[in-house]
Structure formats: structure tokens, C-alpha cells
Amino acid sequence: MGSIERKQREKEAIRNSIICAAREIAVQEGWQAVSMRKIADRIEYTPPIVYEYFKNKEDLFKELCLVGHRIIRKELTTLIQQQSDPEKSLIEASLMHWNFAINHPELYQLVFSVERPTINEEVIQEMQIVGNIIKKLKKEDNEDIKDLVLNWSCLINGIVSFAVKTDNLKNIEFREFFRKSITRYIKGIK
Amino acid sequence: MGSIERKQREKEAIRNSIICAAREIAVQEGWQAVSMRKIADRIEYTPPIVYEYFKNKEDLFKELCLVGHRIIRKELTTLIQQQSDPEKSLIEASLMHWNFAINHPELYQLVFSVERPTINEEVIQEMQIVGNIIKKLKKEDNEDIKDLVLNWSCLINGIVSFAVKTDNLKNIEFREFFRKSITRYIKGIK
DNA sequence: TAATACCACCTAACATTGTTAGATAAAATA
DNA sequence: TATTTTATCTAACAATGTTAGGTGGTATTA
Numbered sequence: 001m002g003s004i005e006r007k008q009r010e011k012e013a014i015r016n017s018i019i020c021a022a023r024e025i026a027v028q029e030g031w032q033a034v035s036m037r038k039i040a041d042r043i044e045y046t047p048p049i050v051y052e053y054f055k056n057k058e059d060l061f062k063e064l065c066l067v068g069h070r071i072i073r074k075e076l077t078t079l080i081q082q083q084s085d086p087e088k089s090l091i092e093a094s095l096m097h098w099n100f101a102i103n104h105p106e107l108y109q110l111v112f113s114v115e116r117p118t119i120n121e122e123v124i125q126e127m128q129i130v131g132n133i134i135k136k137l138k139k140e141d142n143e144d145i146k147d148l149v150l151n152w153s154c155l156i157n158g159i160v161s162f163a164v165k166t167d168n169l170k171n172i173e174f175r176e177f178f179r180k181s182i183t184r185y186i187k188g189i190k
Numbered sequence: 191m192g193s194i195e196r197k198q199r200e201k202e203a204i205r206n207s208i209i210c211a212a213r214e215i216a217v218q219e220g221w222q223a224v225s226m227r228k229i230a231d232r233i234e235y236t237p238p239i240v241y242e243y244f245k246n247k248e249d250l251f252k253e254l255c256l257v258g259h260r261i262i263r264k265e266l267t268t269l270i271q272q273q274s275d276p277e278k279s280l281i282e283a284s285l286m287h288w289n290f291a292i293n294h295p296e297l298y299q300l301v302f303s304v305e306r307p308t309i310n311e312e313v314i315q316e317m318q319i320v321g322n323i324i325k326k327l328k329k330e331d332n333e334d335i336k337d338l339v340l341n342w343s344c345l346i347n348g349i350v351s352f353a354v355k356t357d358n359l360k361n362i363e364f365r366e367f368f369r370k371s372i373t374r375y376i377k378g379i380k
Numbered sequence: 381t382a383a384t385a386c387c388a389c390c391t392a393a394c395a396t397t398g399t400t401a402g403a404t405a406a407a408a409t410a
Numbered sequence: 411t412a413t414t415t416t417a418t419c420t421a422a423c424a425a426t427g428t429t430a431g432g433t434g435g436t437a438t439t440a
Contacts (some may be wrong), residue, residue: 241398
């Protein structure tokens with residue numbers, strides 16, 4: 001009797017459609033316009049159904065943050081597999097953040113908004129990956145890797161956030177500035 | 191007939207009390223809990239009165255951002271008056287941002303949230319002040335000052351935002367990391 | 381097969397929100 | 411005193427998050 005598995009799959013599909021609906025609305029009208037009713041409308045159900053999959057709006061938003069982190073981690077891991085030169089890896093990891101903000105603006109906003117607390121486990125994992133890159137990059141062992149990773153992470157986020165805020169993500173000059181800042185950072189640590 | 195001026199002053203006082211009320215609620219319950227009705231309640235008026243001073247909620251929020259920027263600019267100007275060594279000035283300017291986030295957490299959140307567009311004129315003025323400090327700091331003239339200021343600004347904000355998000359503003363170790371990052375930055379540019 | 385339990389889903393309501401139109405009553409002016 | 415202006419309020423609108431409880435069909439059991 002595989003019908004129980006089919007049900008499971010259908011449930012998963014609905015859950016997924018809720019997440020997609022929320023993202024779609026956010027892309028089109030911004031997160032402030034995302035309401036449980038609009039989501040329900042879009043998936044052609046009534047609001048209480050949404051509450052069967054997510055305890056409340058905050059719960060849904062947290063899941064959406066996880067979606068963002070999963071994409072970032074996936075990009076990071078494929079990136080280090082394709083590239084062995086640590087300097088190039090770090091540059092690619094930096095650009096990945098930029099591209100993430102371009103390709104998934106709604107997720108970027110959610111994951112990196114000051115209002116929302118970090119999902120620690122996720123951030124730690126991402127930092128570990130970048131930590132491994134930086135470890136190879138620098139020669140002298142007098143500086144704490146953790147500090148360097150945190151420094152890198154904050155720098156990247158600071159720049160990308162500013163680009164988002166000032167609507168400069170597609171500005172070539174600004175992107176050039178981004179590259180230069182990464183270069184400056186790398187020069188500074190090795 | 192000075193009554194017209196008194197009226198003016200009273201109006202100014204009410205406007206100010208609206209701003210204060212909004213900040214108070216934000217400090218106690220977060221910005222998502224700030225409503226026009228709660229503000230009206232707190233200043234002992236009815237909601238429509240608030241709309242006589244601010245076109246709408248967004249308008250009020252923008253004014254609140256300006257309040258934040260005014261504080262920052264004031265701090266920056268007094269800071270450069272008291273200190274002539276550019277390196278120390280830059281460190282102080284950096285710490286000022288940190289303290290701003292501690293002393294006015296609600297304003298920090300508003301001014302630096304990714305959701306809200308920057309108020310360009312304000313940001314440009316702040317960057318000009320910091321630009322003057324950095325100009326004195328570095329010797330070689332091959333690098334663009336604007337780039338360096340932007341780099342500094344994004345780095346500082348990236349770190350402070352992260353501290354806010356992870357609730358580490360009062361963490362001494364994290365603050366030490368902040369100092370080290372500034373030092374690293376300064377070492378890199380001069 | 382009939383009765384029962386369960387499941388998916390919905391209706392309808394609650395309090396709270398941003399915002400506005402229009403009323404009221406006091407103060408200022410004529 | 412009559413009229414205009416000003417300050418303020420009441421009451422409503424539609425939209426929001428969220429929940430209690432109903433409905434009608436499907437599966438399970440007697």
C-alpha cells in the first residue's frame with residue numbers, strides 16, 4: 001500500500017509550494033507584503049492550511065532563511081571542489097555572495113537582515129568551509145583563523161548589504177570596488 | 191502676539207513626542223510592534239493626530255532614520271575636533287558606530303536595515319568626514335579615497351551588524367575582534 | 381452492510397493594524 | 411453676536427495573523 005507514501009509526497013509538495021509562494025510574493029512586492037492569506041490564495045487553499053505546515057508566520061520565515069543557507073552552503077561546497085587555489089577560491093566565495101544577492105534578492109534580504117537573529121549552526125558551517133580556504137591561504141600562523149574568517153564574512157556582507165541598500169548590485173563600478181576590497185583583504189592577511 | 195510662536199513650539203513638541211514614543215516602543219518591543227495607534231496612545235492623542243505630523247508610517251520611519259543620521263554626524267564632528275591624529279580618529283569613528291548600536295539599538299536597526307533604502311545625502315556627508323581622516327592617514331596617493339572610505343564603512347557596518355544579529359555587542363572578545371579588524375584595515379591602507 | 385472514526389479542508393470569527401472621511405466643539409475673527 | 415478656523419475625536423474601511431469549530435468525504439471496524 002504505497003498510498004501512504006504518495007500522501008507524504010503530496011504533503012511535501014504543498015509545503016514546498018507554500019515556500020515558493022512566499023518567495024514569489026516577496027520578489028514581486030517585498031517581504032512586508034507577504035501575508036498568510038496571499039500565500040494561501042496563491043496555492044489555492046485557505047489560510048488555516050498554511051498553519052498545518054508552519055506553526056506561524058515567524059516559523060515560515062525561519063524555514064525560508066534555512067532555504068537561503070542551504071543554497072549558500074551548496075554553492076560553497078561545489079566551489080571548493082572545482083578550485084584548488086585558495087586565493088581563487090576565496091575570491092569565488094566572495095563573488096558567490098554577490099551573485100546570491102542578485103539571483104535570490106528576497107532570500108538575501110531575509111538571511112542577512114539585522115532584525116532577524118542568525119541561525120548559528122548554519123553560519124558556523126559556512127564559516128568552517130571558508131576557514132579551510134583561508135587556512136591554506138596564509139603562511140604565518142600567528143593570527144587566529146576564526147578572526148580572519150569572521151573579518152572576511154563581515155566585510156563581504158557589509159559590502160553586499162550596502163550594494164543592496166543603495167541598489168548598486170548591477171553597477172559595474174561598484175562590483176569593481178567589491179573586487180578591489182577583496183584583493184585588499186587578501187593582501188592584508190598573507 | 192507671541193501666541194503664534196507658542197503654538198509653533200507646541201506643535202514641535204508634539205511632533206517630537208511622536209518620535210520619542212515610536213523609539214520607546216521600538217526599544218521595548220521591537221519595530222514590528224510599533225503601530226500608529228500605540229504611538230497615539232502613548233502621547234495621549236488619537237491616531238489621526240499622528241497623521242497631521244507624518245504623512246504615513248513610512249514617512250515617520252524615514253524621519254526616525256534622519257534622527258539616527260543626525261546623531262552619527264554630530265558624534266563624527268565632535269570627534270574630529272577633539273582629535274588630530276588621523277589614525278586615532280579613525281579608530282574612534284569606528285568605535286563610535288559600535289557605541290551607537292549599543293546606545294541607540296532601535297535607531298541602528300532602522301538606519302542600517304537592508305530593507306530600507308539609504309538616505310543618500312546623509313551617507314555622503316558622513317563619508318566625506320571619514321574621507322578627510324583617511325586622506326591624512328595614508329601616504330601614497332595611488333588609491334582612490336572614495337574606495338577606501340566605502341571599504342571602511344562597509345567593514346565597520348558588516349561587523350557591527352553581525353554583532354547585533356548575534357547579540358554580541360556586549361561581548362568583550364567580540365569587541366576585541368572588532369578592534370583587531372580595524373587595525374588590520376588601517377595597516378592595509380597605509 | 382451499517383456505524384464509527386478519521387482526514388482534509390473550509391467558514392467564520394477575534395483582535396490588531398494603516399488610514400481616512402466626516403463630526404464636534406472650542407477658539408479666533410469679523 | 412455671527413462666522414470662520416483650528417484642534418481634536420469618532421467611526422469606519424479593508425487587510426492582517428491566528429484560531430475554534432464545522433462539514434463532508436474516506437477508511438476502518440462491527
